[in-house]
Amino acid sequence: MGVSEVDEIDVHDISPMAWRLLRVAAGYGQREVEVEIDDIMQAHISMLENNNRSLSQERLDVLFDLYHSELTDEQVCVLVSNF
Template sequence: MAATSSVDVADLTPRAWRLLRVAAGYDQRTVEREIDDVLQAHVSMLESGERALSRSRRKELLDLYASELDAEQIEALAEHF
């Protein structure tokens, strides 16, 4: 799993969340299947800025995406988007 300690989930923008998901190769339905109690609607609201998941859920989501990305990819998306 990629190191994500330098990225704070509180600092990620809705656009960065969407780009991280897509870069990791996940669609919203797949995320729903991978993480218990996270629905496609939760991911959609997080990515649109309408609602945030709890910090622990956002960390779990970032960890899922990090399993498919390296630290440099995560940091670039977090920093530039």
């Protein structure tokens, strides 16, 4: 199996707007993410989406995987590359 475009995405290069759009497109509210992922609070999501703070590599990867699990590769690539 080859490497997909999604596999090439560096989570540190995702813009705050794209993070927000990924969350919404995946069908999550900020508080719902807090319930789904241990050690991530609604405030962390808000700060990430408002460009006030980033999360650790591990948390960004888990968050990205959560959103990606609800979206197609094409949807993820379009949101990340256009926003």
